[in-house]
Amino acid sequence: MSDLQDRMKQAVAAAATEQIKSGMVVGLGSGSTAALMIQALGAKLKSGELSDVVGVTTSFQGEVLAAELGIPLKSLNAIERIDLAIDGADEVDPAFQLIKGGGACHVQEKLVAVRAERFVVVVDSTKLVDTLNLSFLLPVEVLPGAWRQVQAQLAAMGGDAQLRMAVKKAGPVVTDQGNLVLDVKFAAGISDPAELEAAINNLPGVLENGLFVNITDQVLVGEIVDGEPRVRDLVKR
Numbered sequence: 001m002s003d004l005q006d007r008m009k010q011a012v013a014a015a016a017t018e019q020i021k022s023g024m025v026v027g028l029g030s031g032s033t034a035a036l037m038i039q040a041l042g043a044k045l046k047s048g049e050l051s052d053v054v055g056v057t058t059s060f061q062g063e064v065l066a067a068e069l070g071i072p073l074k075s076l077n078a079i080e081r082i083d084l085a086i087d088g089a090d091e092v093d094p095a096f097q098l099i100k101g102g103g104a105c106h107v108q109e110k111l112v113a114v115r116a117e118r119f120v121v122v123v124d125s126t127k128l129v130d131t132l133n134l135s136f137l138l139p140v141e142v143l144p145g146a147w148r149q150v151q152a153q154l155a156a157m158g159g160d161a162q163l164r165m166a167v168k169k170a171g172p173v174v175t176d177q178g179n180l181v182l183d184v185k186f187a188a189g190i191s192d193p194a195e196l197e198a199a200i201n202n203l204p205g206v207l208e209n210g211l212f213v214n215i216t217d218q219v220l221v222g223e224i225v226d227g228e229p230r231v232r233d234l235v236k237r
């Protein structure tokens with residue numbers, strides 16, 4: 001990550017953390033931007049600026065980080081509500097539709113996002129796009145025994161799907177749920193995210209895909225203006 005991108009992420013994570021109030025149940029997203037938000041929350045709880053906040057994590061990554069910072073955690077099954085969820089994204093279009101799952105965490109992230117009273121997305125300006133999937137591949141979590149079948153069915157829908165391979169391990173990326181990930185490219189991009197989200201999730205063997213449609217309430221964008229980080233509250237179109 002470049003220093004500039006890091007500064008944009010820091011700024012937007014700090015701005016989102018301002019929305020967390022004492023007593024809230026907060027969905028804690030995954031990825032590098034959400035991790036900065038979790039760190040900022042941990043610091044506020046440690047200093048006493050916030051109290052009685054309960055976190056609901058969306059990945060093994062978030063669970064380990066929150067535990068290290070002493071943030072009290074509960075599972076989805078143990079809470080009555082989520083007041084606010086804050087998470088990063090890989091692409092954001094003008095209608096606030098998203099691609100997520102670059103870190104293979106989109107299954108738990110979507111569960112938490114749809115449950116939250118308010119879902120706030122934190123991104124740096126490199127994530128804003130006009131059309132989804134022209135530059136970032138769409139992640140689809142599949143049962144290990146079904147990946148070739150789903151790959152063929154996605155091909156029939158016009159998607160080029162490749163099994164995501166691990167970097168420091170021989171073999172595929174295995175998700176927190178023990179499944180595999182197909183990264184899919186539709187040559188013309190995604191023109192109807194709602195239709196595609198439902199069509200992919202309707203394929204047997206698919207657990208969830210990374211399209212987040214009509215879930216997002218607010219997008220905070222970190223950008224650099226005159227050499228300084230600034231946060232923009234994106235206007236939905």
Ligand SMILES: O=C[C@H](O)[C@H](O)[C@H](O)COP(=O)(O)O
Binds near residue numbers: 030109
């Ligand atoms: O699976 C990962 C998540 O969807 C992340 O929120 C997403 O990939 C963005 O991550 P980052 O903030 O590191 O770019």
